[in-house]
Amino acid sequence: MKILTNIRFAQTAGISQVLVSFIKFIEKSKKNDLSIVGVNIIGKRENESYRGTKRGNVKIISAGFKRIPNVAKVVKKAKSLDEVAKRYHKVISAYRKAIREEKPNLVLINGTYFMPWCLFLAASAEKTPMVLHYHGVLAKxxxxxxxxxxxxxxKMEQSFDKKGVFYIFPSKITKKVVENEIFFHRIRKCAVLPNPVPLHFFEKESKSSAKNIGIVSRWTKIKNVEFISELADYNEKTGKKFNINLITDAPFNTRHMKKLSKKVKLHKPRNNKKLAEFYEKMDVIISPSHFETYGNVAKEAVASGTPALVNTAMGVGETFKKLGLNNFVTSFDSIEKVYVKIENVIGKNIEKPVRDKIKKLYSPNKIFSDLINILEMAI
Known part of the structure; x- marks a missing residue:
């Protein structure tokens, strides 16, 4: 089976790290007929380029462009999806070229944002079988x-609702939201597959001081960032009982972040392995997101031995309940109740049997093997 997929190399934690791990898994695979082509679209290049590098059963195609249109400006001006597609004609053409030249058995589309959407349009035009791996509900x-x-x-997200497409969801709650709020019908050709946990998180041992709260979050509305400010204020009022640490992509020089930095220690994004060191130093991680298809941060923290509280509308909550960590799934509607919850769990390290179970059920080898089986079934 030959897979073609969209990739993005990034140093910060997130789904891009999972994709890179998946490519490495295939590279080490002993299946003779298994190969992958990753297409990386790159902007801000002096000249347009299209280059491929191959090593064994892995090929990386880098398509460079002088300028990739800003999606916020594009969707603001466009009157239809066709107009949006026209603005990304060169990107779609690069994907189509890769599909025509590589002739994959299937195209694995990672995510629902505008770049995966471009790959979706390319695969549709080339009439290639598609599997959409849902990472993030775009409407939310x-x-x-x-x-x-x-x-x-x-409308962009709803256009992914196409006959013949197979869908992979990281959680049951994601499937339910897409069925009820995006596609408005039951999805039959699908599978639910949780995200993996890289093995380096299991090498850490949390050193408890019962003082440090950790948060890792993009600064967007869906991440419930207003709760972070509320927590900081409440912590000040109750005598600064805890030290709050925040890793975020938000610029530190804005008025709001300067004000927040007086109550919260700000940290810049870091790569996945250094993130494990951050979890090790924390006594609890909190994830207050209004909604997440999964929530890698919380499971990575628990794998590192650090307790993590997650909001009820996060896919990782399903995993926590399977692990017997039901008390880590809570509503973030009341700052007072969450603060009490933090007091109850902070510094209580995750027991070895639970970490061993996470490693057994959610290691990259286990999850990626399941993913390959699903992809083979899909075609």
């Missing part, structure tokens, strides 16, 4: 945008 991710842009993004 863009709830903080203006109405016209929100509507365009929702």
């Amino acid at each position: 991710e863009t709830e903080g945008w203006k109405k016209k842009q929100r509507n365009m993004f929702k």
